[in-house]
Amino acid sequence: MSKDTATAAAGAGAMHRGTLYSGIIVALVAIVSAMALAADTRWIYLLVYVWFGLAYGIFLQYGRFCMASAVRDLFAVKVPRMAVGVMIATALFSLTAAFVNVAGYSTFHPHPLGWHILIGGLIFGFGIIFTGGCASGSLYKSGEGNIGSMLVLFSISFSQAIFVDLGSWSNAFAPASWEASAADKGMPESLSVTDGWFDQFMAGYVWDLSGGTVGQWLGTGSAWVNSFLGNAVISSILPVLAIIVVLYIWAFRKGYLRREKLENPGLGDELRGIWKMVTSSKNTAIAGLGLGVFAGLQMWVTGALREHYGIFNFGELLAKMGYTNGLTIQYTVFDPGYWYITTQEAQFAGWILNGMGADNMDNVYFGLTNGLPNPLINAPLLMSLGIILGAAMIALVKKEFKWKVPNMETAIFALVGGALMGIGARIGMGCNVGAFFAAVTNGDLTGWIFLAGMTLGGFIGVKAFNAWMEYRASKEDDFAL
Amino acid sequence: MGIKFEKVDEGDFLLDCCGYVCPHPQMYTKKALQKMDSGDVLTLRFDNPSSGESIVAMCESEGNDLYERDEGTGTYVWKIRKG
Numbered sequence: 001m002s003k004d005t006a007t008a009a010a011g012a013g014a015m016h017r018g019t020l021y022s023g024i025i026v027a028l029v030a031i032v033s034a035m036a037l038a039a040d041t042r043w044i045y046l047l048v049y050v051w052f053g054l055a056y057g058i059f060l061q062y063g064r065f066c067m068a069s070a071v072r073d074l075f076a077v078k079v080p081r082m083a084v085g086v087m088i089a090t091a092l093f094s095l096t097a098a099f100v101n102v103a104g105y106s107t108f109h110p111h112p113l114g115w116h117i118l119i120g121g122l123i124f125g126f127g128i129i130f131t132g133g134c135a136s137g138s139l140y141k142s143g144e145g146n147i148g149s150m151l152v153l154f155s156i157s158f159s160q161a162i163f164v165d166l167g168s169w170s171n172a173f174a175p176a177s178w179e180a181s182a183a184d185k186g187m188p189e190s191l192s193v194t195d196g197w198f199d200q201f202m203a204g205y206v207w208d209l210s211g212g213t214v215g216q217w218l219g220t221g222s223a224w225v226n227s228f229l230g231n232a233v234i235s236s237i238l239p240v241l242a243i244i245v246v247l248y249i250w251a252f253r254k255g256y257l258r259r260e261k262l263e264n265p266g267l268g269d270e271l272r273g274i275w276k277m278v279t280s281s282k283n284t285a286i287a288g289l290g291l292g293v294f295a296g297l298q299m300w301v302t303g304a305l306r307e308h309y310g311i312f313n314f315g316e317l318l319a320k321m322g323y324t325n326g327l328t329i330q331y332t333v334f335d336p337g338y339w340y341i342t343t344q345e346a347q348f349a350g351w352i353l354n355g356m357g358a359d360n361m362d363n364v365y366f367g368l369t370n371g372l373p374n375p376l377i378n379a380p381l382l383m384s385l386g387i388i389l390g391a392a393m394i395a396l397v398k399k400e401f402k403w404k405v406p407n408m409e410t411a412i413f414a415l416v417g418g419a420l421m422g423i424g425a426r427i428g429m430g431c432n433v434g435a436f437f438a439a440v441t442n443g444d445l446t447g448w449i450f451l452a453g454m455t456l457g458g459f460i461g462v463k464a465f466n467a468w469m470e471y472r473a474s475k476e477d478d479f480a481l
Numbered sequence: 482m483g484i485k486f487e488k489v490d491e492g493d494f495l496l497d498c499c500g501y502v503c504p505h506p507q508m509y510t511k512k513a514l515q516k517m518d519s520g521d522v523l524t525l526r527f528d529n530p531s532s533g534e535s536i537v538a539m540c541e542s543e544g545n546d547l548y549e550r551d552e553g554t555g556t557y558v559w560k561i562r563k564g
Contacts, residue, residue, distance in 0.1 A: 064531040066503070066531060069504075069535065072504050073504070073507065073535045076507065077504075077507050077508065078539075078542065079535045079538040079539050079542065080538075081534060082534075132503035132504060137531075144530065148502050149502070251542075252542070255544070258544065280541075283534075284534070395530075399553050400530045402528055402556070404529070405500070406500070406502075407483075407500050410505075469508065469512065
């Protein structure tokens, strides 16, 4: 057998095994789902999260959909591919979200507008340069067997859980006005809202801010006009078109004109160039389309299930089913009803710390808003697991799965960058998905502020990374030929 | 295990980024290509799939010729001729 044939045979064998493993994953998820439904049909609410997670994982890996790459590659290597993909997904999800909103099944709540969004985005954007992936990117890369990305997830989880429950020492960093305002809220004693920086930040600052959607501001009385014109066209599609033109001029046009040998391009040439940029990575565009459609569908299905069970939050359903451990004092749990990443990771670490004896239900974040449910019944957390499994499935089929053990540099970058992402996400009220993607597409303009912060943070991060590369090259001489 | 960049022969370079995730492979590839002359060949080894997408786009945009792609085992060995 020649060398080529041997390689081809080995490749075919690997593909067969990968497809088999991938099939086993689906079969296992299907069996566990069937068992859960046999025990109680109301678990369907949780399973919707799991299966949508699988779908997101498949699309994310297929399109290598990573918002860290969107920001980073633009500044680091001037490649607009991912930024364009994110913009396509944004425009499409805004349309499906508008449809869901008109149907009355939207689960979205606008974020309060304030400086914290810009600052949180900046810290988050700086962190993602060093971790090699955004919050959703780190999930799909974990599914590719990347242990460094798993460290990022670990770090995002624990940094958040610790940050939202900082002790009394952190009070010194909160302005007196926050403490006074938090005390005025009349919150139950058990939450001790005037103790701890994050509680004062939430109860004394964020709660005093307000937000809304473009549709609400239009207030035309027609749900169609408010949703499609306000939330989709004005909040998402017009900014997306503007950004695509800027990306074309700044990062694509020069190379395109050279390749096409165009010296005096007319408007038609420029439009063809923009189209070429948009379609230059088909995988990313298809992933953007898929994510946009599925994210809208998930809101729809969850909204319909809430109506069916007569609940506003999964916590009520869990309580009816007899699971009250880890619910907030309002009998709720974190249950966004759409694609979300970071909060459930904070809950995961918070739950572990709680089990180790930490008294972390006495804060606003876990005690009042999100709860600390057992990971096995934490629906959004199982969606994240679904994303990892979905990404693993397609990576196995495409023969891209490989266990990758990080070296010391990558591991330290993962832990430090992940911690910055966790802290940034909590200050900015979400990650690239919750604070940007899900926000702007539902008419909430604060998402663009988060993106602006994230872009600026990414720009500074790339500068810092370059400086690190130079330093290493000068020190170790391994790159100075 | 660090990133290895070495001159194998006249006009023939090797960059090994295995074990590194984004953004190392694409940023080091860019840096390596900057250090090479037009017509030189870079053999690039990496195992982070998403970096590949960026490297393809980068080569296309800068006029470098990515003429050989050996993949399928989780490790990618690509050859790029600087334009």
